Amino acid sequence: MRRFSYSRPATLDEACHSAEHTRFLAGGTNLIDLMKSDVERPAHVADLKALGMHHIDEQPDGGLRLGALATNADTAAHPLVADRYPLLASAILAGASPQIRNVATNGGNLNQRTRCHYFYDPDMPCNKRSPGTGCSARGGRNRIMAILGTSDACIATFPSDMCVALAALKATVNLTGPEGERSVPIRDYHRLPGETPWRDNILRPGEIVTSIDLPPASFGPHHTYLKIRDRLSFAFAIVSAAIGLQIEDGIIRHGRIALGGVGTKPWCVPAAEALLEGKPPSHSLFRDVAERLLQGAMPDRDNAAKLRLAPRVIERALWQASAGTPQSQTDKTIR
Amino acid sequence: MNVISTNIGQSVSRIDGFAKVTGQAKYAAEPHPPGLLYGVIVNSPIARGQIAALRDTEARKIPGVVEIMTHRNRPHTALFEKSYVDGLGVPGSPYRPLHDAEIRFNGQPVAIVFAETFEAAREAAMLVEVDYERWPHNADFEAALHQKYMPSKTRSNYVPPKSRGNAPEAYALSPVKVEGRYHLAPEHHNPMEMHATTVIVEDDGTFTVWDKTQGPQSVQAYLTSALSLSGDKVRVHNPYVGGAFGSGLRAQYNVFLAALGAKMLKRSVRVTLTRPQMFTHVFRPEAVMDIALGASPDGTLQSMIVEGVTDTSRFEHNMENIVVWGLINYKCPNATAGYTIAPRDTYTSSDMRAPGATTGVNFFEMAIDEIAYACNMDPLTFRLNNYSDTDAMHDMPLTSKALREAMVQGAQHFGWHDRPMAPGSIRDGNELIGWGMATGIWDAMFSPTSARARLTADGRLHIATAASDIGTGTYTILAQTASEAFSTPIDRIDIELGDSTLPECPTEGGSWTAASAGAAVWLACQILREKLFKALAKGKNIPAWVKQGLEQDNLTLEDGILHGMNENQKIVLSFQDALSLIGQDALEVEETAKPGLRGTISQMRKARFTHSAVFCEVRVDQELGIVRITRLVNAVAAGRIMNPKTAASQVRGAMVMAAGMALHEESLMDERVGRFMNHNFAEYHIPAHADIPDMDVLFVEEKDSEISPLGVKGVGEIGMCGTAAAIANAIFHATGHRHRNLPISPGS
């Protein structure tokens, strides 16, 4: 770890106007790891913990506002989240370990960095960590890397589970920065790597995530978060799917799907979601939806297995959601 | 009386448990001598080449940095390469840290920063800049296979395969045949405690070294030899070791560099490795095994042909016994095996828990399952059919082999007889259920070992030997042994281990410690008892009843007290009183146990193995490639079990590791640079709790008076052998698919 200065701003305004090369510290489960590994080298660390922002409040429109500093554990266990947004609670509980979720925050989860082996190893070239050095994952050990949304410059996944559910729920991210406040739909928050893989998201310098808004609509029992990984807990997704369906009289009115583990960001394809509308659940429909979701997928050396697994995960998750039998995160039997 | 002596064979909780959970047990990175310097190592990012330039100006500007040691400024070390050979004795040219500018493997130390604080050392290490001249390298196992060879000098424990009959011909003639290539990914030991060394420079200039090792005396010998220090200048401690699994068999570069730094700076030094650095030294070799089995339709094995290759470095010839196990364990008239090693530009692979057998037994047992199915025979019946009561490869009798009993009892416990033969025949929802079994075999070794027993005026019994407790429960079983041998309650016994100055004990490994150190302690206690009785017999002011008891041979030692009769009255004498009557502060003996306790039994005439039978149930969501192990039963025949509780926990621990081998663990080599890339616990997946079911361990009765003086075989490694195969075989039974590459991960 390199030398850095530290402050604990008392107000949002003060935090937004932190010095250049500042990193914001929330739970630290990702940032501190990366600093120890010499991947993140901030000159200044501004600790957000004095800023409040840990509440979970009901909104006038019936939605929910999740404070950026609420921990993942508190969020998943909150009665309003557990009752109304079980999809989100489930996705959070599918991630990391209880110890990490007790410390990790919602804002931190949104802004965590990739788990690409090469990004984590300062001895290796990596465009995301050191722009212009090249992408070691291409042609390397890339079993965990993305097959969708990749570019020549980077094929890293965005590893969060929680954000996959947020994308399915069409949440909104609220930001405060030196230039004021703005709100961004979650699906537009994370960026494709393109030519600038070092920018994970649309956050501008000094901008802070203050909260995440969940819209009032929820999916009743017709939802699921299905996560496939290398062991039954405490591993990042190889493929995951967050699904919510509105079903009336056996007909899907509308559906929301987001994929994790396969894309460089939580992967959503509105055209695939549109395929569901007005149709009853069926194998052929779900196969078409999966195909549409995965259109353009490009595996590299080691990750072709994701291409084989992903359609099966999507189809199984669609069946779980249609049947109203969401995947349990404690009983590891896949329904 | 409520304190009673504890016998061998009782389930006793670890006597060091309290010290461990309360943090009183000190590990290698924990001593904190005044003026301690912290060393942080800079590792090479290339696999082969040389250091062209090294700049440390920026690093030296960090306040607190004391020295940056490289091959250029390091102090003098031993001149000859052979002085760097460590206790494991791998043939070749041992790696010499910071010896010169040449790079032989990715992760090789190129510099070490010493600073007043760990933080300063780490920051400075990040600022050391090194330019390399890159030379071509090969780190790809497949490519290395083209260069496979047999070294002219083999490792001392290498067992050359011995052919019998005419296997190729018999194979060609066999009506039933199976053939396959098996592959094991490299794995890293990854004990919880990372390798670390603290070198304390004492006032008189001697070094007290705390190292994470399985052999304090071996590290002591290595350091004095490699660093040209005189033997009495170095003392090595390892009273507690947070797991090692074989990674502590060799002196790793941290201990060399810490001692070299202490020599250079004449200050105490601590060097700890990071988890990523744990992926820069030893690992279980990647392996391929070609197995061809021929049988007659009635399920009689006719031919076994095994070819195996494991990897090694370019500079040392590491070898494993992977191909011999099936030839030893199965009756079959025709058998042959071949073994070579494949060199690549990495650090030298090394022994990891049940080295050789973990790879070879599991693959062979997967092949046995396959041929049993080809004969349309229940895999358990097939094994019983081809059971060998001897070491079939050497045609030698065995000291014991209760494998048949293990198979039968394990099967009974598991409920094997209810198993439908056809694969894919049990379904529950989306899951297919499968039952698989395999047998295990591992060496039952014994090494001459010394121990000291000392009775002191406070009535306590002190036992000392240079054995290491690497988390296995050695403290506890030695206390039990002493308790029984000296008829003294366990809480009046002190066990001292992990110190190079203690009586000689070989490096902990190969599951021989329980048998060997146990025998040494037993013998020492017996001799101490004799010595006590002799002293009482010779002493002056000894009460008549004691003398009489000695003469009439009815003076007994029970629960730490001497019992006798005085005019038809029971009478007792404490150790304290006994010693004061003799007029001594303490009585002490040091003894060396050899095979047959006093050296009468030859180890050469009979073969010596531990056996097991493993049964496994899996549930497989075939569509999604998810495997869940739902039941594991291991029936182990390991001679006399000293402590069922610690023994079962050894076996269970190995079964967890074997589950990792079967389903999760794989070190991902990026052959373009020669580095294992998933070098952290987030991406190197050992099983999590959710992956492991309740496991049942049964110990099958096996009386073996020849194996070792106490009839003990050792249980540290047997749990690795067969478990992964049982899991793979269960997956076959569930799905009908043979997976010959381990680990079997989702999507494979």
Ligand SMILES: Cc1cc2nc3c(=O)[nH]c(=O)nc-3n(C[C@H](O)[C@H](O)[C@H](O)COP(=O)(O)OP(=O)(O)OC[C@H]3O[C@@H](n4cnc5c(N)ncnc54)[C@H](O)[C@@H]3O)c2cc1C
């Ligand atoms: C071993 C391990 C396994 C894990 N497994 C999973 C898993 O399976 N699934 C999963 O989803 N996650 C997993 N995680 C990741 C974990 O969820 C994240 O580390 C955590 O959510 C980050 O939250 P934090 O509060 O600790 O963030 P920090 O580490 O404090 O911050 C992370 C980043 O976010 C920025 N940041 C934090 N808060 C804000 C804010 N309010 N505004 C702007 N920027 C902000 C920081 O500057 C930093 O760049 C795992 C982590 C570990 C260590």
Ligand code: SF4
């Ligand atoms: S995939 Fe992205 S993060 Fe990984 S090495 Fe390439 S550029 Fe870096």
